[in-house]
Amino acid sequence: MPGRPRDTLSVWQVVELARHPDRPYALDYIRRMAPDFVELHGDRVSHDDPALVAGLGTWRDMTVVFFGQQKGRNLAERVSRNWAMMHPEGYRKAMRLARQAAKFGFPIVSLVDTPGAFPGAGAEERGIALAIGQAIMGWFEIPVPVVAAVIGEGGSGGALGMAVADRVLMLENSIYSVASPEAAASIVWRDNARKVEAAAQLQITSRDLLAMGVVEEVVPEPEGGAHLDHEAAARALEAVLWRHLEQLLPIPTAELLQHRYERFRYIDSLLQAAPDFGPKVEPRGAAGNPAER
Amino acid sequence: MAASGGRLPPIALTTNCPSCGVGLVPETLRDQCYVCDCGHHFRMHGDAWIALLADAGSWHERWADIRPHDLLEWKVPKAYQETIDQARAEGLNEAVRVGTATLAGHPIWLAVFDFRFVGGSLSIVAGERLTRSLEQAAAARTPYVLLAASGGARMQEGILALMQMAKINAAVGRLHQAATPYFSILTDPTYGGVPASLALLADVNIAEPGAAIGFTGPRVIRQSTYADLPSGFQSAEFQLRCGQVDMVVARTELRARLAHLIELYLRPLRGRR
Numbered sequence: 001m002p003g004r005p006r007d008t009l010s011v012w013q014v015v016e017l018a019r020h021p022d023r024p025y026a027l028d029y030i031r032r033m034a035p036d037f038v039e040l041h042g043d044r045v046s047h048d049d050p051a052l053v054a055g056l057g058t059w060r061d062m063t064v065v066f067f068g069q070q071k072g073r074n075l076a077e078r079v080s081r082n083w084a085m086m087h088p089e090g091y092r093k094a095m096r097l098a099r100q101a102a103k104f105g106f107p108i109v110s111l112v113d114t115p116g117a118f119p120g121a122g123a124e125e126r127g128i129a130l131a132i133g134q135a136i137m138g139w140f141e142i143p144v145p146v147v148a149a150v151i152g153e154g155g156s157g158g159a160l161g162m163a164v165a166d167r168v169l170m171l172e173n174s175i176y177s178v179a180s181p182e183a184a185a186s187i188v189w190r191d192n193a194r195k196v197e198a199a200a201q202l203q204i205t206s207r208d209l210l211a212m213g214v215v216e217e218v219v220p221e222p223e224g225g226a227h228l229d230h231e232a233a234a235r236a237l238e239a240v241l242w243r244h245l246e247q248l249l250p251i252p253t254a255e256l257l258q259h260r261y262e263r264f265r266y267i268d269s270l271l272q273a274a275p276d277f278g279p280k281v282e283p284r285g286a287a288g289n290p291a292e293r
Numbered sequence: 294m295a296a297s298g299g300r301l302p303p304i305a306l307t308t309n310c311p312s313c314g315v316g317l318v319p320e321t322l323r324d325q326c327y328v329c330d331c332g333h334h335f336r337m338h339g340d341a342w343i344a345l346l347a348d349a350g351s352w353h354e355r356w357a358d359i360r361p362h363d364l365l366e367w368k369v370p371k372a373y374q375e376t377i378d379q380a381r382a383e384g385l386n387e388a389v390r391v392g393t394a395t396l397a398g399h400p401i402w403l404a405v406f407d408f409r410f411v412g413g414s415l416s417i418v419a420g421e422r423l424t425r426s427l428e429q430a431a432a433a434r435t436p437y438v439l440l441a442a443s444g445g446a447r448m449q450e451g452i453l454a455l456m457q458m459a460k461i462n463a464a465v466g467r468l469h470q471a472a473t474p475y476f477s478i479l480t481d482p483t484y485g486g487v488p489a490s491l492a493l494l495a496d497v498n499i500a501e502p503g504a505a506i507g508f509t510g511p512r513v514i515r516q517s518t519y520a521d522l523p524s525g526f527q528s529a530e531f532q533l534r535c536g537q538v539d540m541v542v543a544r545t546e547l548r549a550r551l552a553h554l555i556e557l558y559l560r561p562l563r564g565r566r
Contacts, residue, residue, distance in 0.1 A: 119509035119517045124527060127537050129488035129508035137462040137494060156446075157458060157489045157508075164459050178455040184448045186513070189370055202451050203365050212364075214452050261467075264459040265424065268417045271453070276360050277421070 009173075011200045015181060017173035018152050022227035024234065025084075026053055026068025026111040029151065032234040033109075033241075034059045037066065042093060046126075049090030051082045051114070052162070054097050056106065060242060065101040067094055067162060068111040071152070084153075085118035088131035091161050095135055098142045107245055110148040110162050115180055117158030132161040139164035140260060145248035147241055149219070150174045150206075151226075156183070166260050167244040168214070170206040171237065172221040176214070177204040213269050216244065294397065294552065296326050296545045299349035301341050326544045334501050334544055336481055339390055339407030342440045346403060346548065347394035354392035356425060361387060361418050365451050373449040376411060385410045388443065389419035391426040396438065397552035399559070402430040406442040406487070414447035415486045420457025423491065427464035431471040436555050439477045441492040445485020458490035465491050474558035476551060479506050479529070479538065497554055498538040499547070500529030506537070 009017075017023070030037050034057025041048040053068040069086065072078035094110075101108050117128050139146065148165035154176030163176075170176060179187065181199035186192040203209075206218040219240045226233035248256065266272055301323050309316055313331035322328075326345060327335040337345070343352050360377075367373035388410040394403045404423055406413040430437040446454040468475055477495035479488070481504035489508055492498075500506060507527035514520060525531050529541045542550050 117508065119513050121514060121518070121520050121522060121526065124507050124509065124514070125535050127493075127535060130493040130537055132489040132508070133458075133462060133491070133494050136459055136490065137466045140463045140466050156455065157486055160455055160458060161489075176452060178446050178448060178451050183513070187444075188448050197369060198448075201365060201367050201369070202448070204452070209452060212453060214456060261463050264456065264463055267456045267460060268421070268453045270364055271362055271417050271421075274360075274362060276358055 011205060012196045014173050014205050015175055015199055017225045017227070018175045020225065020227045021073075023152055024226050024230040025073070026070045026113055026151065028230050029111060029234050029237055030057070030066045030068055032231070033057070033238050034064065034066065040097060043089040044096055045089070045092060047087070047089040049087050049093055050080055051084050051086045051118070052090040052093060054093055056101075059109075063104070063106050065097055065106050065108045066111070067097070067108070069114040069159075069162060071113060082118060084114040085116060086114065086158055086161070087118050087123045088126045088128045091131040091135040094162060095138045098138065098146075102142050102144050105144060107145045107249065108142070108147070108165075109241060109245075110146065110165060112148060112150045112154050112159045112163050112176075113152035114155050114158050114162075115153055116155035116183070117161070132157050135161040136164055140257065143253045143257060145245055145251070145256065146260075147245050147248070149237060149241060150176050150215075151237070153180075155180050164260075164264070166248050166256065166263065167216045169217050169219055169237075169240060169244070170209060170215045171219050171226060171233070172206050173225050174206055175204040176206075176209055177202050214267060294549045296548060297345040298347045298351070298396070298548065299344045301326065301337075301344045304335065304338055304341055306335065328544050332502060332543070334481065334503055336408060336442070338409050339405045342405045343390075343394075343403065345544070346396060346405075346438065346440065346551070348396060348398065351395040352392055352403070353394065354390060356391065356422050357386055359418050359421060361416055361450075363449070364453065365449065367449040376449070380410050383409075387418045387422070388413045388416060388447070389422050391422045393435070396548065396555065399552065399555045400435055401555070402426050402435050402437045403440070404438070405440045408442045408444075408482075411447055411449075412444035413442045413487075414444055415454055415457050415490070416447040416450050417453055417457060420454075420460050423457075423461050424464045427461070427468050427491075431464070431468045431473050434471055434473045436474040436476065436559065437468060438551065439475070439491065439495065440480065441477060441483045441487055442480045443483055443485070443487040445487065455486065458486050461490050462494070465494050474555065476554060478547065479532075480504050482506070484508065484510055493537060496558065497540070499550070500532055500538040500541050502529055502541055502543055504529040506532050
């Protein structure tokens with residue numbers, strides 16, 4: 001739909017763009033940002049999870065640790081990447097390398113693109129719920145700047161496990177949702193064919209999330225969508241990621257972690273403002289902003 | 294030690310036990326914490342859990358006045374505002390209630406999911422109550438007891454329901470940093486965003502016999518992978534074998550076990566600190 005005004009896209013058209021088979025995937029961005037990217041593998045317990053790419057490389061003269069939920073371009077690759085649906089080992093690999101980044105002081109970039117964590121028996125047996133819970137909790141203790149971007153699908157807890165960051169960005173035609181439209185329809189209607197209605201109600205577009213204060217910035221895509229020009233999409237994302245990371249680098253660690261805590265503590269600011277919520281238990285910025293102390 | 298802190302309120306029951314088929318006598322069952330002679334544990338609502346866990350008269354509820362709001366203006370198949378109003382008319386106050394209490398004389402923070410309120414789903418109000426209580430427990434080093442029963446995050450609150458998982462787990466991290474003992478009781482059913490946030494992150498994870506506990510429900514797993522799931526898949530006993538919970542404890546033994554654990558974890562250290 002080149003040339004089509006962006007604000008006339010229906011929610012479902014955005015979902016289809018977010019899932020477009022030609023859309024740039026995590027490695028398409030990472031390899032452009034850090035051409036010397038070295039992938040590291042394994043959770044050091046039992047497995048490597050190919051649905052999550054992890055490693056380090058040089059970006060703007062810094063060593064940076066990159067994570068990316070990686071989809072496949074063809075059927076064989078999709079199967080081997082498990083459609084970017086992570087198993088517990090993926091979240092454990094992420095936390096191993098996040099702690100390694102912390103040890104060396106490397107900033108972290110995490111690219112989110114998953115329909116959700118893998119809904120399978122093996123994932124359950126090996127503790128997918130706990131792995132996600134530990135990752136979400138663990139990110140709050142990683143004392144280096146973390147910048148995340150939803151580049152396609154931000155599906156449920158499987159996405160959130162890789163999106164606890166100081167700044168969270170979204171590409172214009174990406175989605176981020178409590179559950180995939182299909183899953184939400186299945187829960188609310190017991191019929192996943194109602195996915196289009198579910199998607200409209202869930203408010204999952206970048207514009208919705210920006211308005212709710214859940215993400216800091218929306219990165220505009222090339223006209224017609226990122227799939228039409230990978231190079232331009234990567235340039236746009238790189239520039240915005242850098243602008244945010246640059247602001248985070250000078251912040252002292254204690255302050256960085258306190259801000260990260262408060263970012264999520266008051267992320268529902270829409271409701272925090274409701275009269276029945278009462279005064280905040282910990283006023284925002286109490287530890288971070290010298291002017292308020 | 295008494296199996297419950299006070300007399301349990303009545304709960305709605307089927308006429309026969311779904312496990313052994315015996316005809317049920319509500320008053321008898323009430324006196325045995327709604328556990329059938331065959332061992333079947335009936336689901337209990339939030340009021341019954343508070344009566345079971347808290348010493349009689351010790352429950353002091355907090356932040357009961359914060360209310361859900363229909364931020365997404367959710368309309369179909371049922372308006373969210375209608376769901377909220379209906380639940381309130383039935384006397385239910387959200388899917389999670391929190392407060393202070395004593396358990397066998399020990400001060401605790403107690404958080405109780407109520408499956409009757411939109412399937413015990415994790416919402417903004419639930420997340421706010423959990424987070425405030427976790428923060429207070431950490432500040433005072435008061436043991437935290439969670440009673441989980443949930444179908445997952447609340448769809449009608451969209452992305453902000455998902456964000457509660459991060460908000461809550463940040464506070465769980467601070468509870469751990471403050472070395473505050475945390476006990477989680479997982480009951481039937483506990484799924485989705487609740488075990489993937491705070492419910493499995495306790496110092497001691499306790500499951501009720503036969504409780505179904507997991508991330509993705511069996512229906513969705515079968516749909517998406519065509520897998521044959523073994524009987525007992527995602528049961529409390531399965532989660533014990535898989536290393537996700539520390540113990541499976543019968544409801545009638547639960548209070549005594551919690552009291553013992555609180556004593557063990559709160560005992561002053563000799564020659565250190």
